[in-house]
Amino acid sequence: AQKITQTQPGMFVQEKEAVTLDCTYDTSDQSYGLFWYKQPSSGEMIFLIYQGSYDEQNATEGRYSLNFQKARKSANLVISASQLGDSAMYFCAMREVSGGYNKLIFGAGTRLAVHP
Amino acid sequence: DGGITQSPKYLFRKEGQNVTLSCEQNLNHDAMYWYRQDPGQGLRLIYYSQIVNDFQKGDIAEGYSVSREKKESFPLTVTSAQKNPTAFYLCASSRVGGALNQPQHFGDGTRLSIL
Numbered sequence: 464a465q466k467i468t469q470t471q472p473g474m475f476v477q478e479k480e481a482v483t484l485d486c487t488y489d490t491s492d493q494s495y496g497l498f499w500y501k502q503p504s505s506g507e508m509i510f511l512i513y514q515g516s517y518d519e520q521n522a523t524e525g526r527y528s529l530n531f532q533k534a535r536k537s538a539n540l541v542i543s544a545s546q547l548g549d550s551a552m553y554f555c556a557m558r559e560v561s562g563g564y565n566k567l568i569f570g571a572g573t574r575l576a577v578h579p
Numbered sequence: 580d581g582g583i584t585q586s587p588k589y590l591f592r593k594e595g596q597n598v599t600l601s602c603e604q605n606l607n608h609d610a611m612y613w614y615r616q617d618p619g620q621g622l623r624l625i626y627y628s629q630i631v632n633d634f635q636k637g638d639i640a641e642g643y644s645v646s647r648e649k650k651e652s653f654p655l656t657v658t659s660a661q662k663n664p665t666a667f668y669l670c671a672s673s674r675v676g677g678a679l680n681q682p683q684h685f686g687d688g689t690r691l692s693i694l
Contacts, residue, residue, distance in 0.1 A: 494679075496679050496680060498682055506669075506687060506688040507685055507686070507687045507688065508622075508669060508683075508685035510682040510683075510684070513680040513682065554621060554622070558679065563629075564627065564629055564635060565610065565673065566612075566627060566637070567612075569621035569623075570621055571619075571620055572619075572620070572621050
């Protein structure tokens with residue numbers, strides 16, 4: 464079965480600095496996709512970035528980038544130039560395809576606190 | 580603007596009572612999902628549906644029921660059989676097929692508490 468592991472329950476970073484949030488995954492599939500979501504204290508889930516297993520380049524979206532190391536089965540999220548509004552829970556998720564259905568498997572999340 | 584609407588935002592349930600959480604989307608997505616989130620934890624899949632009148636159990640379906648009579652709507656009923664219903668419930672939708680990078684889009688959630 465597929466599994467997502469986020470080993471950092473909480474992280475803090477100084478405003479304007481970069482921070483890396485860890486995510487490792489376990490799958491026997493050759494084709495898979497990895498997503499990162501942000502969950503502010505209000506509760507909604509905001510899609511940040513996607514990395515496909517066959518993508519040759521690491522994904523980037525503005526201040527967000529993925530450090531994708533396929534051999535190590537890791538897909539760490541890097542947030543550059545942290546802002547106070549980045550304080551939130553961050554979830555790594557993997558697409559699972561089963562019986563023709565697409566599902567997402569989520570990690571336990573990392574709570575990021577950005578300090579001024 | 581297209582999006583997913585969940586209602587109510589807060590819901591209280593008495594012992595032995597069934598309650599229904601509403602989820603409506605106008606994104607023209609075929610697939611819809613219900614997740615449960617407990618404090619400090621990730622999301623766990625309750626039910627999902629890729630087509631009207633068809634749905635599948637997720638990892639924690641016991642004590643819950645759903646219906647999918649319309650493409651836009653996927654209500655979740657928390658039955659009295661669910662002994663620990665206090666949690667944050669999130670509804671999501673996505674396209675079926677197409678590019679693999681299609682994300683799931685989420686509503687703002689419903690917070691359910693036991694009285």
